[in-house]
Amino acid sequence: MKVVKKIAIVIIILFFLMVWSGIIRNVSLGERSLGPFTNPIKSFSEVLSNIKKTYTYIFRAPDYYIKTKETDLLDVNNLNYNLYGLYSYRQGDAFKIELKNFRDNTIKHEWDVPVNRLSEAYKVDGNDRLYPATLMHNFDIIISCNERPGLLRMDSNSKEKWFNNDFIFHHAMNLDSIGNMWIPAVKHDNGIIVPMKVSVEEQITNYRDDLIVKVDANSGKTLYSKSITEIFLENSLDHLINKSPYVNDPFHLNDIEPVLESSEFFNEGDLFLSFRSNSIIIQFRPSTNKVIKVIEGPFTFQHDVDIISPNSIGILNNNTIVTQIIYNEIEFKQANQSVKRKINHSNVLIYNFEEDTYSPLYEEQFKKHHIFTGAEGLYRILPNGDLFFEEQGSGILWVVNHSGVVLKTTIKSDIEGYHYLPNWTTTYLDDELKSLK
Template sequence: MKVVRKIALGIILIFLLMVWSGIVRNVTLGEKTMGLLTQPIKVFSEGVSNMKKAYTYIFKAPDYYIKTKDQDTLNINKLNYNLYGLYSYRQGDAFNIELKNFKDNSLKHEWKVPIDKLSEHYKVDGNDRLYPATLMPNLDIIVSCNERPGLLRMDASSKEKWFNEDFIFHHAMNRDSLGNMWIPAVKHEYGVIVPMKVELEGHVTDYRDDLIVNVDVNTGKTLYSKSLTDVFLENNLDYLINKSPYVNDPFHLNDIQPVLESTPYFKEGDLFLSFRSPSLVIQYRPKTNKVVKVLEGPFTFQHDVDIISPNSIAILNNNSIVTKVTYDEIEFKPTNQSVNRKINHSNVLIYNFEEDSYSPVYEDVFLEHDIFTGAEGLYRIFPNGDLFFEEQGSGILWVINQYGVVLKTTLKSDIEGYHYLPNWTTTYLDDELQSLN
């Protein structure tokens, strides 16, 4: 009888737990209410989660904070012109976007994306970040939650104007000569990536097929989308897909840079596409579905391609190496010979179409200060020759030129000893801000 009673008690406890779980779920998601008990139930149910968050903040900052090294606590600021940065940062469940003048650290405007807005479309987790943000007229902004469904336009008061959830949008966004936005994307169903398949000798593997997407900035409607698998196959470039060390992520498209004006080397409407996985940049012409040029230069895992003159482009060379490839253990014979292959800096390379040559920009400064980001990152070369560089890995923002460092700063956070992880900072000069007003 005692055994039967214990089993019955266990069944009752399981049933009560199931009922309690259902009540908590409905209250948390707002599907059903329990009258006056709704708020107490919600507060009690969030107790464990809040305790965990408190522990995390006290003993270990979340991943969207970066521990500030001793050498990075002292800022350098020699800016003699206004330089505005539009950046986002994560502060617990708050997603904040700010426009700041780096010259005097004055805050010009701020926006907030409420977590309940984001959670209308998917469950926000600890690694979610907003980036990048692009400034529009009247202090509107367009922003994506990286690797999540949706592209969002908000006004100056953070009120939604439109939300495009056709794709999972990611990485950089850039406007074309018509003012519309190009951005990398992936197909999804309810927030889960819809893969393509590759088969070799009977072994089938799912892989991520990135898309190039064009969005109307006024309405949020998708104007154009194209599979990269189709682009490569239709241009007889499938061999380039096979060069990626990552079978399940062969493209990793991170930038789409549209050509705004025709020159002898590219036409208005062309797109420069940067692929991290195969360390590849291509010039693609959507009007004819033709790949005009393939660049496999002295760069690895590169990001952020910009057109800087009628005959040249610049590329952020992360100068990184593959670190996550499995292989069988190899037996080596002991040797005293060695070659130093240490990777300690990234750089920005200029490719000249006329001369078919690459040249680095301010290489000595990158080397002297060990400026390096293994992934992500962006840059911009200003009309006066200064170069802005977001060192994503360490969260440092730089402005450098031939004379050295003009600006070195971090985004100070609310946790002592840490700074915020920057998220693809977009920069503006005075005349650019004025043109948006």
């Protein structure tokens, strides 16, 4: 009888643990079915997580710092022209935004966004970060807090001009030909993502449906929004959703690049949409709600699509292995042939519409210096042909060309042995800054 009693107790404990884990999961995912008990349960469930965060802050630098490798301690600076970078970083209870001349390492302007200002709209997490920052006329800036509600415009003195709380804004923002801002976004309810649902064999799964959003840069008002799911379904591209390896994040929209001038291959107002999860780029025409072209090529997890010429675009190919699945239960015979399949560098690919070809830019420099970022990152091809590249994962900023490395630097931090995580650095030249003053 004692054995039976012990088994019964174990079963009862397991049952209550299963119920409790189900409650915690629902609360963590934003379900509010428990009414007034929802927030207390959520707070209780975060105790261990908060203890871990406290330990992290005391004994090592927070996640928005990167430990500087010995090989990255010394900068390389062969710039013979002024190159300004607008970047943000987290420092304690404030977000810092700086405009820096990389040539002489002088700070030209600074902005501050206190955490308590952002927490009026949502609870700020210890490792939240702003990105990107875009410089506007009179040294106003527009910024978003990654994966949090709100798009913010401030003047040169860090005074708020407007705050758009309509969506959770994320990733790159770009101005179109008439000065409106395009940025990826997600619907939210009090800071919690509102998902779409997909049914597979009667099993319903929530998934994140990204949006393309257009915002009036002067007033901050939302002018247009469109669901990516709707775009795919309305253009008979639902098979591309199914190809994503991530059921709950099938798109992961990370860039909306507006076409500023018409050419043979695209019209002014077209948008190039970059989707990380299924490694595709789509040319979308909002005026007709039509997908003009689907671009699938030798790239994975790509970011930062730019229009390079009337017949070509540039693509930051992160060159990441999309999924890593370990098959512990499969037995293989001993292999007699080995294939070198090491990925140690990202690159920038130029896609030519007319020739339907891809060509890497300064590939030898990316290979030689192992320039690689598994996610995020951005680039800019400068007018003189130099390539600026933010190696986001390691926090290194590069300028390279055929001759070699022109610039290699990090954003030095207030903690010895660490540098700041850069957040989608926007670059400017002298004439561009003058036009904005």
